[in-house]
Amino acid sequence: xxxxxxxxxxxxxxxxxxxxxxxxxxxxxxxxxxxxxxxxxxxxxxxxxxxxxxxxxxxxxxxxxxxxxxxxxxxxxxxxxxxxxxxxxxxxxxxxxxxxxxxxxxxxxxxxxxxxxxxxxxxxxxxxxxxxxxxxxxxxxxxxxxxxxxxxxxxxxxxxxxxxxxxxxxxxxxxxxxxxxxxxxxxxxxxxxxxxxxxxxxxxxxxxxxxxxxxxxxxxxxxxxxxxxxxxxxxxxxxxxxxxxxxxxxxxxxxxxxxxxxxxxxxxxxxxxxxxxxxxxxxxxxxxxxxxxxxxxxxxxxxxxxxxxxxxxxxxxxxxxxxxxxxxxxxxxxxxxxxxxxxxxxxxxxxxxxxxxxxxxxxxxxxxxxxxxxxxxxxxxxxxxxxxxxxxxxxxxxxxxxxxxxxxxxxxxxxxxxxxxxxxxxxxxxxxxxxxxxxxxxxxxxxxxxxxxxxxxxxxxxxxxxxxxxxxxxxxxxxxxxxxxxxxxxxxxxxxxxxxxxxxxxxxxxxxxxxxxxxxxxxxxxxxxxxxxxxxxxxxxxxxxxxxxxxxxxxxxxxxxxxxxxxxxxxxxxxxxxxxxxxxxxxxxxxxxxxxxxxxxxxxxxxxxxxxxxxxxxxxxxxxxxxxxxxxxxxxxxxxxxxxxxxxxxxxxxx
Numbered sequence: 001x002x003x004x005x006x007x008x009x010x011x012x013x014x015x016x017x018x019x020x021x022x023x024x025x026x027x028x029x030x031x032x033x034x035x036x037x038x039x040x041x042x043x044x045x046x047x048x049x050x051x052x053x054x055x056x057x058x059x060x061x062x063x064x065x066x067x068x069x070x071x072x073x074x075x076x077x078x079x080x081x082x083x084x085x086x087x088x089x090x091x092x093x094x095x096x097x098x099x100x101x102x103x104x105x106x107x108x109x110x111x112x113x114x115x116x117x118x119x120x121x122x123x124x125x126x127x128x129x130x131x132x133x134x135x136x137x138x139x140x141x142x143x144x145x146x147x148x149x150x151x152x153x154x155x156x157x158x159x160x161x162x163x164x165x166x167x168x169x170x171x172x173x174x175x176x177x178x179x180x181x182x183x184x185x186x187x188x189x190x191x192x193x194x195x196x197x198x199x200x201x202x203x204x205x206x207x208x209x210x211x212x213x214x215x216x217x218x219x220x221x222x223x224x225x226x227x228x229x230x231x232x233x234x235x236x237x238x239x240x241x242x243x244x245x246x247x248x249x250x251x252x253x254x255x256x257x258x259x260x261x262x263x264x265x266x267x268x269x270x271x272x273x274x275x276x277x278x279x280x281x282x283x284x285x286x287x288x289x290x291x292x293x294x295x296x297x298x299x300x301x302x303x304x305x306x307x308x309x310x311x312x313x314x315x316x317x318x319x320x321x322x323x324x325x326x327x328x329x330x331x332x333x334x335x336x337x338x339x340x341x342x343x344x345x346x347x348x349x350x351x352x353x354x355x356x357x358x359x360x361x362x363x364x365x366x367x368x369x370x371x372x373x374x375x376x377x378x379x380x381x382x383x384x385x386x387x388x389x390x391x392x393x394x395x396x397x398x399x400x401x402x403x404x405x406x407x408x409x410x411x412x413x414x415x416x417x418x419x420x421x422x423x424x425x426x427x428x429x430x431x432x433x434x435x436x437x438x439x440x441x442x443x444x445x446x447x448x449x450x451x452x453x454x455x456x457x458x459x460x461x462x463x464x465x466x467x468x469x470x471x472x473x474x475x476x477x478x479x480x481x482x483x484x485x486x487x488x489x490x491x492x493x494x495x496x497x498x499x500x501x502x503x504x505x506x507x508x509x510x511x512x513x514x515x516x517x518x519x520x521x522x523x524x525x526x527x528x529x530x531x532x533x534x535x536x537x538x539x540x541x542x543x544x545x546x547x548x549x550x551x552x553x554x555x556x557x558x559x560x561x562x563x564x565x566x567x568x569x570x571x572x573x574x575x576x577x578x579x580x581x582x583x584x585x586x587x588x589x590x591x592x593x594x595x596x597x598x599x600x601x602x603x604x605x606x607x608x609x610x611x612x613x614x615x616x617x618x619x620x621x622x623x624x625x626x627x628x629x630x631x632x633x634x635x636x637x638x639x640x641x642x643x644x645x646x647x648x649x650x651x652x653x654x655x
Contacts, residue, residue, distance in 0.1 A: 038417025039391040042451050044645060046386035047444040048631075048638035053381040055100065056345065057367065059355050061158065062108045063348025065089070065138070066355070066369075069100045076100060078113055080138055083353065083369060090141060098131065106182060107160020111136040112146075112153075133163075135182045146182050155203040158349075161185075164192060164209065166201050177201050177209050195223055195232050204252035205303055211252070211277070218554075224277050226257050236280055252277070253303035260286065260305060262294055269468075272297050272308050287320065292466075301349065311466055313397050313411075314341055314361075314440040331356060331370065334377060341441075344370075359383070361395035361411070361440045362447070384444075391416075393450035395440060400493035402462070402486050406474065409467070410459040410490060411438055413450045414499070415654075423455040424654050425500040427487055427520075427528075430458065431511030433479065434562065435465035435472055445508070448641055453654030455500050461486035477565015479512075479540075480519050480575025487516060488527060506530040506652045508644065511599060511629065512537065518577040518607070521586040530618075530651040532589040532644050535599050535629050538607035539579065540572035546600055578603075581610035587618035589647040591640055593627030620647060 050071070057068035066081045076099055080090040094100065094115055101114040116131035133147035147153060147165045154177055155164040161183045166175050176194040181187040193201075198212035212223040212232060222236035251260045257278040265271030271288035275281070287294065292310040300306040300321070307319050319325040324344070332342045335358050346355040351372065359365025364384035370377050395413045402408050414420050426449050430438045438458040446456045460467070461483050463475020475483055487507070495502040506529050507517035514536020521531040537543045540563060548556040564570050573579040588611065592604035604623070611619050622643050624636045631637035648654075 036417045038415070038453075039451065042387060042391060042448070044448065044638050044641035045634070046384065047448045047641055048634040049384060049386045050634060051381050051383050051385050053367070055103075057355065058103045058105060059346045059348055059353065060105050060108050061349040063350075063353030064108070067103050067105065067111045069103065078103065078111070078136075080111060080136075089138060090136070092136060092143070101131065104156060105160075106135060106156050106163070107158065109138050110160045110182060111138065112156065112163075114153075137184070142184075144182070146180055152200070154201050154209065155207045157207060164203060164207060175199055175201070193232075197221065198223065202252065204254040205299075205301075206254040208254060226278060235278065251297070251299055251303075253299075258283070260297065260299070262297070269293050270295075272305065287318065289318075293468075311439060317343065327372065331377070359442050361413075361442055362392040363389040364442050387447075391451070392447050395446065397440065398457075398493075400490060402482075402489045404482065404485075406462060406486070408459055408461065408486050408490065410457060411440065412458075412494070412499075413446050413456040415450045415453045415455065418453060420455075421498050422501040423499060424453065424504040424652055425491065425494060425506075426454045426456050426648070427491060427505065427507050427517075428456055428458050429461065429487055429507070429509045429513040429516040430464070431509070431513050432464070433461070433483065433512040433516075434463050434475055437464040437466045439466075444637075444641075448645070449508070449648075452645060452648070454648070455494070457490050457494055457500075459486055459490040476562055477567065477570070479515075479563055480523070484516060484519060484523060487520060488524060491527060502527075504529065504652055506532070506648060508532045508648075509536065510534045514599075515577070518588065518590075519575060521588065522577055522580060522583050525586050528586060530587040530589075530647070532591070532647055534591045534640055535593065535596055536577075536590075536603070536607075537599055538603045538610075539576045541576070542606065543599065543603060544572075546602075578607045578610045581607070581616065582614040584611065584614065584616050587620075587647070587651045588616065589620045589622070589643060591622040591624065591643060593624040593629065593632075593636070595626065595628040595632070598629040618651065 053068060054071055055069045057066050059066055064082065064084060066083055068079055068081065070077055070079055076094045078092040078094065078100060079088055082089050098115045101116050104112040106112055112133060112135055114131065114133045132145045133153060134143055135146045136143050146163060151165050151167040153163055154166050161181065163180045163182060164177055165180050166177050168175055174194050174196050175198050177192040178189045179192050180189050193209050195212045197214035197216065199215065200213040201209050202211035203209045208228045210225055214221040216237065220238040221234060223232040224235045225232050253259050257276050259275050259277055261273055261275040262270050263273045263282050265273065265285045265288035267288060267290050269288060269290065270293035272286040272294050274283035274286060276283060286305050287308045289310055292312055294308050294310050296309045297305060298307040305320050307317050310316050319328055328344065335342055341359055343357045344354050345357050354370040356368040356370045356377065357365060358368065364387055366379050366383065367381045368377050368379050393413050393416050395411050397409065398412045399407060399409050415423065428445065430436055437460045449456050462478060463472055463483055465472060491502060491505055494500045505527060507520045509517040514533030517531040517533045518536055518538065521528045544560050544563065547559060551559055564572055590604060590607060592601055594601045608621050620643065622639065624639065626632045627636040
C-alpha cells in the first residue's frame with residue numbers, strides 16, 4: 001500500500017503547483033448526449049472497494065508526520081508516516097476486532113489512539129463498545145494505556161506532556177478531572193477538579209477546566225468559572241427543551257468570559273455569535289449567512305474566529321482570514337474542479353504543511369499533502385482506487401413544486417452516453433428522515449445505478465434538513481403521506497420534462513429510504529414497478545418502541561408524535577408495510593444486516609414473514625450476517641450491489 005503512496009509522491013515534481021493524477025473537471029454538460037459513447041460497466045466490486053487508507057488522517061503539529069488508520073484483510077491498524085522521507089515509521093496493529101474511534105497528536109512525538117471493541121448482544125439487539133486510549137511514543141515505539149473507554153479526554157497538552165481525563169472510580173462517585181502524565185516522567189496522576197453531580201467537563205485551549213454540566217431531575221445544571229483560581233458557581237438551570245443549548249457548541253477562550261456559540265442571528269438563521277458565559281448573554285454576530293444556517297466554526301491558535309461552515313447544495317467553508325481565503329482559491333484553481341469540494345482539512349501549527357481533500361458528486365475523492373512554501377500538492381490516497389472518475393456521471397440540482405405548492409429541491413443524475421429522454425428511473429429517497437438531506441456529494445449507489453443506464457432522482461422531501469426549521473416541521477406526521485407525495489411528484493416532474501419513462505420507475509432506499517421504497521409500491525403500484533430496501537423500517541409501532549431505548553421519556557414521546565403527528569387517532573399500522581403486506585403486488589428486494597442496532601433485524605423478519613404469509617410473488621430476501629445499519633466489509637456491500645443490479649435488470653431493465 002505504501003509503495004503506492006510513495007510512488008504517487010515521487011511522481012510529483014517541484015515546479016510551480018503540481019497535482020498528481022488530478023480529478024476530472026466537472027465543466028461538462030449536465031445531461032448525457034447521444035454523441036457521447038456510454039462508458040463501460042464498472043464492476044460492483046469497484047464501488048464496494050475502499051482505499052486501504054480510511055478515516056480522517058491527522059497531521060502532527062510540526063507537519064512532519066501523519067497518523068492514519070489502514071485496513072488489511074479486515075484487520076485495522078494505525079500507521080505513522082514520515083511525510084518528508086516518505087517512510088512508514090510505525091505500524092501498530094490493533095488486534096482482534098478493535099477499531100480506532102479517534103486519532104490525535106500529543107506534541108510532535110506522541111500519538112493518541114482511542115480504540116474500541118464492538119460487542120453485539122443478540123438478545124437485546126444492542127451493540128456495546130469497550131476499549132482504551134493508548135499513547136504511542138513515535139521515536140521509542142513504546143505504547144502505554146492512558147485512559148479507558150469509560151473515561152473522557154477533556155484536554156490534550158499541545159506539548160504532549162499530559163492529558164486531562166474525566167473519570168469515575170465508581171458509578172455513584174462524582175465525575176472528577178485528573179491530570180495524567182504521558183511524558184515518561186513517571187509522575188503520578190493528580191486530581192484537577194471535581195464538582196458534585198457533573199457528568200461532563202469542558203476546558204479552554206490552555207487546559208483550564210471552565211464548565212461543568214450536570215443533571216438535577218429534568219434540569220441541566222451549568223457550573224462556570226473564569227480562571228483556575230476561582231471556585232465553580234452555578235450559572236444556569238435549564239429545563240429540557242429550553243432554547244439555551246449553546247453549551248454543546250461552545251468554544252471557550254482563555255483569559256476572558258467571552259466565547260463563541262452558534263445561535264440565531266437577526267435573520268433567524270443560525271449564526272456565529274459571541275457569548276458571555278458568566279452573564280449568560282448572547283453578544284454580537286461574528287458571521288451570519290442570510291440563506292443558510294452556520295453548522296460549525298473553527299478558531300485559530302489564538303482563539304480568534306478563523307472559518308465557518310454551512311451547506312447549500314454541498315458543504316461550504318468561508319475563511320474569515322484573508323490569507324486562508326486566498327489559499328483556498330488557489331487550491332480550487334489548481335485542482336480544476338470548481339463544482340467539487342476542496343477542503344483544507346488540517347494545518348500544521350506554523351502552516352508549513354496542510355492536509356487537503358477534494359471530491360465531488362462525480363469524483364469519489366483523494367487526499368493531498370500541500371506544502372505552501374514549495375507550491376507543491378501531492379496526492380497520497382484515493383478513496384475509491386478502482387474507479388476512474390472520468391467514467392462517472394454528472395449530478396445536477398433540480399427543483400419542482402409538490403402538489404400542495406411546497407417547493408422541493410433535489411438532485412438528478414443522468415446516465416452518460418444515452419439519449420436523455422424516456423430513461424428508466426430510480427427514485428432514491430434518503431434516510432433519516434428528519435433533519436437529513438442529500439447533497440452534491442459522491443454516492444456509490446447513485447453512480448452504480450447511472451453506470452447501469454438508469455436516471456437517478458434524489459428528492460429532498462419535506463422533513464429534510466438544510467432548508468430551515470419550517471421545512472423540517474412540514475414533515476411532522478407526514479411519513480407515508482405527504483412525504484410520499486413528494487416522491488411521486490418528483491417522478492411526475494421528471495416525466496413532464498421528458499427525461500424519464502413513467503412506466504419504468506423503481507424505488508430504492510436505505511433506512512427510512514428503504515421504508516419509503518416499500519411503502520411506495522404498496523401505496524401506488526400503478527407508479528412503481530419494483531422496490532429494493534436495505535435496512536428499511538417495516539412496522540412503525542415496533543420501531544418506535546425499540547427507539548425508546550435511546551430516548552428519555554419525554555424525548556421518546558416527542559419522537560412518536562413527530563412520526564404520528566398531532567392526530568392521536570392516526571393508526572401507524574395503516575402506513576406500515578408489514579401490516580398491509582397482502583396489498584403488495586410488486587417485486588421486492590429486502591436486504592438487512594443482522595447486527596443492525598438502528599433498525600433492528602426484527603424489522604426484516606416481520607416483513608419477510610408477512611410477505612411469505614401473503615404469498616407475495618417475486619420476493620427476494622438477503623441476510624447479511626456481519627453488517628449492521630451500514631456495511632462492515634466490502635464483501636457485504638458488494639453483495640447488496642450485486643443483488644440490487646440483478647433485481648433491477650430483471651424487473652426494470654435499463655435496455
